[in-house]
Amino acid sequence: MTLIPEKDPAGTPPAGRPIIELRGVHKYYGDYHALRGISCDIGAGEFFSLLGPSGCGKTTLLRTIAGFEDVSEGEVLIDGRNVDGVPANKRPTNMVFQSYAIFPHLTVEENVGFGLRRDPRPRAEKAAAVAAALEMVGLSGFGKRAAHALSGGQRQRVALARALILKPKVLLLDEPLSALDKKLREQMQSELRKLQRQVGITFILVTHDQEEALIMSDRIAVMFEGVIAQLASPQDLYRRPLTRQVADFIGVMNFLPATVADEGGGQIAVDVAGLGRARIAAEQCPGGVRAGAGSVGFRPETLTILFEGEADRGRVALGTVDEVTYYGDMTYYGVRLDGVGEPLTISMRNLIGRRVLERGERTRVAWDPGALVLFC
């Protein structure tokens, strides 16, 4: 029942009926075409991410699911039901806003319990539900605090508890971690993942941070200019990007010009500029093979610098160290291979006893044809 273009591997959505079905969703703002035919299914219990640069339409899509924006064309189904015309307050979705939208004039408790106002349960039961929600996000004992006295991370947690207390079918998160500093962001990424496993609710996360999407998601939809460029699991996305644009957006990728020389028998022969001919498997060209000029991509960790005394392995090229960036656990080298124009980025772990090369040193670089990805 999916409407994803054929060429998209789309990962494997969890079994059972999808909780969200998007069918050819278009959105116009006057002349501006913000969403250009989005179709995909999101499974119940999935951690799903919408990833893309700013202005790609990911937030618009999220707000369309939440009910804050109407769909110009196409259908949005939640739990099998078309929600066209259903306002945000009648949808089984809840949202964590980028600004957290904590009500500043209420206490933490009143914020978390806000959605229970129309709940007919007795007061004591509701108070217990609020306490349970606060405990879930690690804020027990903060109930009486004034909301405006909270730190960024605490606001984030209150926003989560406030949305989850209504037990929505889908939790929508609009860049929920972008306002936090790095250490806190990493901690919240881990906590959010654990929370999602614990409550089992479908999470849809909007983010522009590819690392965040890779870390947290079961599946990721990469969006550019209102369309889904690739929908896949983090590992597929990293290892088998469909297009150069996706490859460039997810992690670091070195590109070299290449020409497809020969194809057949499940193998492709590629002439890579500066490195010569390589034989690769068909699955190393996830976007499909076409004869003629294209490019190949290498991830920095698939290239290896061979230190003094290490034996050659795989195919080896010679080059000069152009740039050294020491990260503590890793060192990133910019190495200009002989006969190759652009320096290539190579990442090496800083093992004990392994020295850090200096700029200007000559070095051997081992590369593996099995690691490259071909874009035609």
Add this chain to the structure above:
Amino acid sequence: MTLIPEKDPAGTPPAGRPIIELRGVHKYYGDYHALRGISCDIGAGEFFSLLGPSGCGKTTLLRTIAGFEDVSEGEVLIDGRNVDGVPANKRPTNMVFQSYAIFPHLTVEENVGFGLRRDPRPRAEKAAAVAAALEMVGLSGFGKRAAHALSGGQRQRVALARALILKPKVLLLDEPLSALDKKLREQMQSELRKLQRQVGITFILVTHDQEEALIMSDRIAVMFEGVIAQLASPQDLYRRPLTRQVADFIGVMNFLPATVADEGGGQIAVDVAGLGRARIAAEQCPGGVRAGAGSVGFRPETLTILFEGEADRGRVALGTVDEVTYYGDMTYYGVRLDGVGEPLTISMRNLIGRRVLERGERTRVAWDPGALVLFC
């Protein structure tokens, strides 16, 4: 002539007379003791970083060197001359502000040429200097633009050109990259380093981002609560942190309780909780050895997960995978070793053909006594 505490290795400042000498600098704001006896030398042509959490006094120290804050006690020498009482406009230092402080009512050209107002050179020469400065930061052709129409990265460059056109002896940078998004920040980090090598001026960078300090600096002063906790090169700082606090602030470090059992002959015997006795070298205890309880630290990349079919090497412990975080090029595992309370963080490169373990799997972990650091 340095006044650094003996136990501090202090890296090796470049040869020749230091350009900045700080001697017992104290700063009080009323009752608040912001700087508590800062002493260090900064060499000419160094890329020096002041690293620490917010409120540690790093920005105060920078503003003290710039002349925006008076010193309550102690001396600041610039190029061998005591600058006490010398106002900011008479010091051979220039600053790049956190907000960039681009004058919004002037053009790019007028901003960059602002410092040349009192320069007696003819107009044409000054215009040439402005053009050269703009070219240096890659903004040729932007001279006539209005300053308020610039993007964040462009503002950063204008601020750099404006400060460097005066050929200061020292360029002070107050968190210059914190307002930029991640991709742009990484690009500017690389450009700043290249620029510093090119102009040869001493750069003093204030940052709270340990990764940024590691990448960019020749030497780093780590500050906590108004004192320098360690002054060293990035590699020394990462490999041989003086205190647990420094180790925790720089990169990721796993800590386990440990007891010094025996010492002598350049070797120390340590009983590590859950892992047993390890013999380590004296330099693995950069903060000094004391008998009794302490802790040892492991960096995540010094622990290795042994996959099926890999032979045991070094010392091996058994454990269960508790958490898996997939970063694309790396996977971070949280592994709970048998008999050890806290899960340890282990980073593994995602080599081609190497699978990613799943939560709950049993695994072998190799560890190397030569990689641990002892804190007493």
Add this chain to the structure above:
Amino acid sequence: MRGGGSGFRAYAVLYLIFLYAPILLLPLFAFNDSTIIAFPLTGFTTRWFEELTTTPALHQAVRNSLIIAVSTAILATCLGIFAARAATRYAFPGKAGIIGFIMLPLVLPEIIVAVSLLVVLLQIGVKLTSFTVIMGHVLICTPYAIAVLNSAFLSLDRSLEEAAVDLGETRLSTFRLITLPLIMPGIISSLLISFTISLDEFIIAFFLSGTEPTLPVYIWSQLRFPTKLPAIMALGTILVALSILLLMIAEYFRRQGIRRAGGKDSGGFL
């Protein structure tokens, strides 16, 4: 600014003291035991204050002024809420023109407003009462109310309203539960400003109040009698005291508004 600045600053301070001295002299004459307002002072008395308590016409004027000021404050603030909400939340054709037109009384001489209102009211045959004064005062207070409430709406994060809807509230209950409490400091500000302007206004009240004078109109009428001057001084002293009290209340609410919004106090009034 160190050298020349400090001399200039001293001059500015002296100038301010000189300007404000008259206001500080009010209490002196109010407690001076003489019907003639002149130095030297002759003795201490509270009889001018006592005289105020026994003047029914004054009491009626105070009552009129309060009724007019309270009504004006409420009406102008209600209109301000609608206009400010429309200005910040919706885009509609001619918006800038309409809002500009509403702001017109800010810059128009009050005497022109007063005269044109008077002409029209006399045309229609409306009797001049406190009600007609309220009309005039709403006209001049609404622009201030809109300006204050406009910034209150602008500083309100729209996602707060969206969050309330997302959590199951209707638009109406969202306005009551979220919008209204959060713009409350702006509403109080608007009420206080409108109240003060209405209470202090003279010329419109003079033309439109008919036989129901407001306090400033009453004071004006008393100035014809020199013997009433010390009592006016006493009245002025009371008004100065009340004004200071009003400023302190306004400042209290401003600070509370900042605290509630979680913001940082940037100092300064207004």
Add this chain to the structure above:
Amino acid sequence: MRGGGSGFRAYAVLYLIFLYAPILLLPLFAFNDSTIIAFPLTGFTTRWFEELTTTPALHQAVRNSLIIAVSTAILATCLGIFAARAATRYAFPGKAGIIGFIMLPLVLPEIIVAVSLLVVLLQIGVKLTSFTVIMGHVLICTPYAIAVLNSAFLSLDRSLEEAAVDLGETRLSTFRLITLPLIMPGIISSLLISFTISLDEFIIAFFLSGTEPTLPVYIWSQLRFPTKLPAIMALGTILVALSILLLMIAEYFRRQGIRRAGGKDSGGFL
């Protein structure tokens, strides 16, 4: 707000039209060929405007008003710059009290200000001229000037001034090259507001102007003569037109200030 809100909103719009109708009727009577201000209109004429051009006393009043308004605007704005700079840049004991005291005329009835000034001036024996009116107007305009300039100083990033000093400028040249140009929209705003308040003010001018009436005082004096009323309508029409022009200029400078500061236009006046 969808259901009940729209009905309420229509009511608000009607109320506003009702309030503003009189101002719109001014031009009607100004061009009406009759000395009696009443419907039905009898014909078109421009003679009331011609009458204005041939009245020397009016011209003198306009001149007086302009001199007073310009002087007041400049003095109040200069005082405002010092006070706002002191309030935002320095901490000193009693700061809140001093600033509160400066803000006092904002809430004090103008008739009280006028009377107390009059009493003191008569005591000292100062002759009542345009100069004394300027004094009174500076007193009531300075709080507005401070409020406007205070926010101009607050929105000024201090690191801009530090950067200029870092690049070799002195404190004084920094003020001239950086601070002044950047608070210029605030200064223009302050000048316009003070100018408008002074031009429109009646009661202080009435008491302190002596034999040099301002425009509102002149209008007041003409209202005793019913035959002068159509000319007053013509004058009112001109003042409405000028006020609209003034608002448009103010809005232009406000937008320019936003553009210059690189900010986003959040709409609305003031």
